Amino acid sequence: MMSMQFCLRSFGIIVAAVFFSELFFSFAHGEEKILSIDTGASCITVDCHAKMGKKKYVHPQSVKGDLCTGCHEITKEGMHLFKDIPSESTGQLCAKCHSEEFKTPPGLKGEPPKIIREDKDLQKHAPFAEGKCTVCHDAHESNFYKHLKKEYPENFYVYFAAGAYDLCFNADCHGGLGEAFAIPRTTTNTKFRNGNLNLHFRHVNKVKGRSCSVCHDPHASLAPKLIRQSFQFGKRDLTINYEKTETGGTCSTTCHKVTHYDRYDPVSNPINVSPVPGKDASFEELQRSRERDLEESKTKKANEPPGESTAPEEGNDNQEGTGLIQ
Ligand code: HEC
Ligand code: HEC
Ligand code: HEC
Ligand code: HEC
Incomplete structure (x- = not known):
């Protein structure tokens, strides 16, 4: 057992040494060295993203090794280069699966709860209205209920x-x-x-x-x-x-x-x-x-910037700041 562990560990050290010396080499020569990837293969392996999927509550979609590209758009074919996902665009991203209008893509296991719907009478919680799902949810996993932050x-x-x-x-x-x-x-x-x-x-x-x-x-x-x-x-x-x-x-x-x-x-x-x-x-x-x-x-109304409607309709509290409920 000991020798097996030792063997694995030294193998790991050798792999890391080779990886880092290559990285150093490529930096030293000023060339851009980017991992190439096979999108069909799993991203969760012993060497890559090994820690993902271990927390108590996981978004199943995000911790299945080969489904990362459901959210992470590759910028250069075959290369490990992805577009940034700014917080305010997560609303659109999550709507891909969590909106009533969008058809669940084939190959998905489990039905995503359809919590995003278009209805002009809907009063929205501010971060939700701004499409910032990751203010509250971790996109991948967390130790809190519903992978909340x-x-x-x-x-x-x-x-x-x-x-x-x-x-x-x-x-x-x-x-x-x-x-x-x-x-x-x-x-x-x-x-x-x-x-x-x-x-x-x-x-x-x-x-x-x-x-x-x-x-x-x-x-x-x-x-x-x-x-x-x-x-x-x-x-x-x-x-x-x-x-x-x-x-x-x-x-x-x-x-x-x-x-x-x-x-x-x-x-x-x-x-x-x-x-x-x-x-x-x-x-x-x-x-x-x-x-x-x-x-x-x-005072609240007086402090509202000019141009914005200062006369909230009866029963509609949308005007109370951006907090909606504060
Ligand atoms: C449901 C959409 C979704 C899926 C699927 C997904 N991610 Fe992400 N990922 C995000 C978002 C959104 C961010 C941006 C960080 C944030 O806002 O929390 C992110 C950020 C990251 C980051 C940057 C570091 C960090 O945690 O912020 C890494 C690395 C990453 N993801 C790896 C992966 C891997 C590997 C997979 C597949 C096993 C994967 N992601 C699947 C949505 C997703
Ligand atoms: C590619 C499709 C897809 C995308 C994009 C996606 N989800 Fe999901 N999501 C699912 C599926 C499928 C389930 C249901 C899984 C199940 O029932 O086993 C789910 C479930 C959930 C759940 C409930 C988890 C639970 O434990 O009940 C939350 C919360 C959630 N998603 C948040 C998000 C957030 C936030 C984003 C954007 C960062 C997002 N999802 C993007 C497919 C997706
Ligand atoms: C203000 C915090 C907050 C924001 C922002 C937020 N959520 Fe949630 N979400 C929650 C909480 C809290 C729950 C737990 C459900 C409950 O107890 O009602 C939840 C539950 C969910 C569920 C599971 C619903 C179910 O029936 O199991 C999904 C899916 C989900 N959120 C997706 C999203 C998406 C997509 C966005 C962005 C458009 C988003 N959430 C933005 C707080 C938030
Ligand atoms: C029994 C139902 C009930 C529960 C449980 C409840 N609320 Fe409320 N909450 C209300 C009602 C009703 C209002 C509207 C009061 C009004 O404007 O007349 C309200 C108003 C609010 C407001 C607006 C500010 C205020 O207090 O007037 C916030 C913020 C809020 N709730 C947060 C919470 C949080 C956080 C929890 C959990 C710790 C919670 N509420 C639990 C019923 C509830």
């Missing part, structure tokens, strides 16, 4: 901890927002509140805290605020029926009876709820929060 829960029920949603709450995206989910009462941290009762906190905390994905689609949705039409619960598809109003919203889901929330005039809903921590805000406090919110939305 950072931690994101796989399950329906999750006990809330900001770290479990690192994909959302990291400094480049919604940094600091994690706090808004950890306090039971607020008049500033979220619009999802009934009076000062933080409904995000109510839904995402405790043993049966729900993942963001239960209510929000990470890509796009027909309802405002990226709220899904329906969500998967076990094998069942349950509807949400979310309606946004000027000062709150309404949900009629299978989870509970029709419920309403209003930020300034809290609604009493006829449902059984677990005890509510903290104190209701006074009438005066709620009035102050209404004024503050109004002031904030005015």
